[in-house]
Amino acid sequence: MIALDSPVGAVLGASKSAEKFTKGLGLSTVGDLLLHFPRRYLNTADLTKVDELREGDYLTVVGEIVRSEVKEYTDRRTGRRAARLETVLGTDGPRLQMTFFAKNPRVTHWQARRLASGTRGVFMGKVGSFRGTWQLTNPQLVLFGDADADDGEAAEAMMTVEELTALFPIYPLTAGLESWEVMRAVRFARTVVDEVPEVVPESIRTAYGVIGAREAFDWIHAPDDWAQVKAAQRHFRFEEALVLQTVLARRRQFARTIGAVPRTGGGDLLARFDERLPFALTAGQDAIGVDIERDLAQPHPMNRLLQGEVGSGKTVVALRAMLRVVDSGGQAALLAPTEVLAQQHYRSITALLGDLAGGGLFSDGTGVELLTGSMTKSQRTGPLSRLVTGEAGIVIGTHALLEDQVQFFDLGLVVVDEQHRFGVEQRAALTDKAGTPPHVLVMTATPIPRTVAMTVFGDLEVSTLTELPAGRAPIQTSLVPLAEHPQWQGRVWERVREEVAKGSQAYVVAPRISGDEHEQGESDAVDRDEEGNVLSAPGSLSAVVEVAEQLAEGPLHGLRIGVLHGKLAPDDKDRTMRAFAAGEIDVLVSTTVIEVGVDVANATAMVILDADRFGVSQLHQLRGRVGRGGLPGLCLLVTHAELGSPARARLDAVAGTTDGFALSQVDLELRREGDILGASQSGRFSSLQNLRVLRDERTIVDARAAATTLLDADPDLTGAPELARMVAEIERTEGAQFLERS
Ligand code: ADP
Numbered sequence: 001m002i003a004l005d006s007p008v009g010a011v012l013g014a015s016k017s018a019e020k021f022t023k024g025l026g027l028s029t030v031g032d033l034l035l036h037f038p039r040r041y042l043n044t045a046d047l048t049k050v051d052e053l054r055e056g057d058y059l060t061v062v063g064e065i066v067r068s069e070v071k072e073y074t075d076r077r078t079g080r081r082a083a084r085l086e087t088v089l090g091t092d093g094p095r096l097q098m099t100f101f102a103k104n105p106r107v108t109h110w111q112a113r114r115l116a117s118g119t120r121g122v123f124m125g126k127v128g129s130f131r132g133t134w135q136l137t138n139p140q141l142v143l144f145g146d147a148d149a150d151d152g153e154a155a156e157a158m159m160t161v162e163e164l165t166a167l168f169p170i171y172p173l174t175a176g177l178e179s180w181e182v183m184r185a186v187r188f189a190r191t192v193v194d195e196v197p198e199v200v201p202e203s204i205r206t207a208y209g210v211i212g213a214r215e216a217f218d219w220i221h222a223p224d225d226w227a228q229v230k231a232a233q234r235h236f237r238f239e240e241a242l243v244l245q246t247v248l249a250r251r252r253q254f255a256r257t258i259g260a261v262p263r264t265g266g267g268d269l270l271a272r273f274d275e276r277l278p279f280a281l282t283a284g285q286d287a288i289g290v291d292i293e294r295d296l297a298q299p300h301p302m303n304r305l306l307q308g309e310v311g312s313g314k315t316v317v318a319l320r321a322m323l324r325v326v327d328s329g330g331q332a333a334l335l336a337p338t339e340v341l342a343q344q345h346y347r348s349i350t351a352l353l354g355d356l357a358g359g360g361l362f363s364d365g366t367g368v369e370l371l372t373g374s375m376t377k378s379q380r381t382g383p384l385s386r387l388v389t390g391e392a393g394i395v396i397g398t399h400a401l402l403e404d405q406v407q408f409f410d411l412g413l414v415v416v417d418e419q420h421r422f423g424v425e426q427r428a429a430l431t432d433k434a435g436t437p438p439h440v441l442v443m444t445a446t447p448i449p450r451t452v453a454m455t456v457f458g459d460l461e462v463s464t465l466t467e468l469p470a471g472r473a474p475i476q477t478s479l480v481p482l483a484e485h486p487q488w489q490g491r492v493w494e495r496v497r498e499e500v501a502k503g504s505q506a507y508v509v510a511p512r513i514s515g516d517e518h519e520q521g522e523s524d525a526v527d528r529d530e531e532g533n534v535l536s537a538p539g540s541l542s543a544v545v546e547v548a549e550q551l552a553e554g555p556l557h558g559l560r561i562g563v564l565h566g567k568l569a570p571d572d573k574d575r576t577m578r579a580f581a582a583g584e585i586d587v588l589v590s591t592t593v594i595e596v597g598v599d600v601a602n603a604t605a606m607v608i609l610d611a612d613r614f615g616v617s618q619l620h621q622l623r624g625r626v627g628r629g630g631l632p633g634l635c636l637l638v639t640h641a642e643l644g645s646p647a648r649a650r651l652d653a654v655a656g657t658t659d660g661f662a663l664s665q666v667d668l669e670l671r672r673e674g675d676i677l678g679a680s681q682s683g684r685f686s687s688l689q690n691l692r693v694l695r696d697e698r699t700i701v702d703a704r705a706a707a708t709t710l711l712d713a714d715p716d717l718t719g720a721p722e723l724a725r726m727v728a729e730i731e732r733t734e735g736a737q738f739l740e741r742s
């Protein structure tokens with residue numbers, strides 16, 4: 001009996017090509033083979049008559065290669081050696097010239113071996129004409145083989161035109177293997193496999209219009225029409241989404257069974273804080289505050305993500321949550337990703353609290369402590385002891401908070417700022433300090449599209465601050481394209497001088513620290529195409545140290561210039577930040593260390609050098625540093641990227657909108673999905689097979705609802721054994737860590 005977990009050899013036999021499936025494509029079971037889906041389909045329904053060609057037509061034609069030749073040349077643009085394959089295709093009508101370009105000469109030589117003369121196949125592409133000959137450039141193709149092969153067996157095994165289906169599957173291949181061979185192997189496998197297990201229960205399939213597994217395999221590999229392809233894709237995407245959403249739903253269920261101390265208030269610190277707050281809360285801050293209060297009162301831990309644009313007032317929301325916990329007799333910790341941010345949070349929180357900050361026997365406030373890695377042992381002694389006694393209700397710090405000697409009296413709430421920079425283990429370490437699991441609030445300024453939130457952070461509740469507090473001035477963003485207008489660089493520095501002359505301050509951001517030194521975790525992003533070929537190598541990028549020197553001697557001579565980057569001693573960083581905040585520095589030349597949360601109201605301009613080196617969301621966050629004090633902000637994106645390049649398109653998107661959500665969608669479309677999910681560092685599902693979080697929003701939403709329905713009715717999934725098995729498998733691997741962390 002052949003099943004999905006039978007070795008793939010069971011359907012391949014001992015043929016020579018078996019190894020190409022196992023080693024070349026990495027398929028080990030029959031199931032792997034059936035899950036090796038076509039990359040696309042060649043529409044062969046109507047083969048074109050070659051004598052009726054018009055330029056620009058799409059042509060699908062059967063033919064035989066009559067000449068094939070590799071031409072080496074030097075690429076004028078890159079100056080590198082390159083190779084193209086030139087072939088002539090014999091058809092029923094006139095001959096066609098076909099040219100194949102590839103970035104990698106090795107690809108060209110591989111194509112040359114596939115497309116030796118005598119090879120027959122179907123070719124599809126857009127017709128052009130050149131000096132009276134019809135031409136196809138990089139056509140798609142399905143090869144049948146060489147009709148005159150000496151090897152009689154090989155010639156016999158070849159594909160025939162009769163086997164050409166209307167939508168012919170084109171599979172991801174490996175050297176020496178053609179699509180039709182994969183098609184045949186898959187066809188055989190489909191006929192001999194006895195049973196295809198059904199992951200999605202029938203009731204759900206009926207409710208959501210999802211076809212069965214057997215049909216889905218038939219239709220994905222051998223469709224009669226596009227509708228079948230679509231239905232099959234829907235099946236596989238839904239299945240994947242359902243498994244993920246079931247895992248997440250079970251986590252949410254599980255989280256509700258974990259005990260936590262309800263924090264229901266009692267003190268009046270929060271009330272007194274609200275009274276003295278110099279502004280009214282926005283409607284969003286108010287509503288989320290109510291949600292958080294309700295969460296904190298539950299006997300299981302809050303697990304909430306607070307997202308909102310830079311400047312939307314997340315800190316106030318977090319501080320109110322912390323005060324609520326202090327009012328309940330507990331303590332709260334705020335974990336920041338960098339020293340600069342921890343210090344800034346400390347300053348702004350103590351400022352917001354005024355004389356409510358300060359512990360001690362005769363105080364009616366609470367102690368607020370700062371704990372960072374740069375503090376000496378003796379500097380820490382005081383804060384550490386006030387945390388143990390509970391005299392301090394609030395502590396703000398960096399990873400130093402995670403160290404063993406940090407003990408709490410009663411840690412009730414952990415606020416994590418910009419969670420992207422925090423690993424799961426670090427969060428778990430703070431959880432451990434609380435004894436019982438604390439409530440957790442995660443803040444992020446990187447807007448996360450709904451489906452990503454549902455997929456990657458599916459076990460979090462999400463709150464979103466959608467409006468900015470009133471009185472925020474708009475940021476104007478302009479592109480400075482040096483490729484076309486090199487002289488505009490001078491104008492950029494004049495603009496900076498004008499801002500400074502008005503009494504304002506400016507940031508200058510560069511991608512490097514100096515020479516080859518980068519901020520931790522960053523590198524020169526190299527653009528690559530899908531095959532990993534390098535499209536553009538990083539040239540010499542602007543570096544903070546050198547730029548600062550050049551500006552001081554040249555265009556910004558006479559201004560007070562400061563330098564900030566991650567390699568500076570924490571004391572120096574802090575001193576520089578303070579000096580900038582105090583207006584003692586006019587222009588701060590910096591790496592992305594100023595990225596998140598830095599708040600200097602008097603800074604109105606930002607110049608980002610080599611802006612194409614930064615991600616869309618990162619640029620958006622960076623520019624959020626200016627225009628915070630009610631003065632209009634200006635952001636200049638300086639780039640050498642050429643007009644029409646993808647990099648320029650990205651920058652245009654940033655210049656074109658200040659809507660962080662729209663930009664996060666752009667980011668998602670541009671980056672590879674895996675990067676996005678991986679970037680969460682969450683250790684959750686880091687790879688998706690058939691799902692795309694943007695494209696498949698509807699499917700993900702449906703699957704989430706379906707998972708909830710299923711689990712409510714049947715918590716152990718006894719009615720869906722295959723789903724239960726797959727969920728259990730994920731829980732065994734990823735879930736094991738999850739349970740430990742909870
Ligand atoms: P975020 O952390 O979301 O970037 P912050 O919490 O730092 O934003 O708030 C940005 C600025 O707006 C701070 O100076 C803060 O005091 C102020 N702010 C917050 N909420 C309001 C509000 N409702 N009305 C007016 N100003 C506010």
Ligand code: MG
Pocket residue numbers: 311314315597
């Ligand atoms: Mg902030």
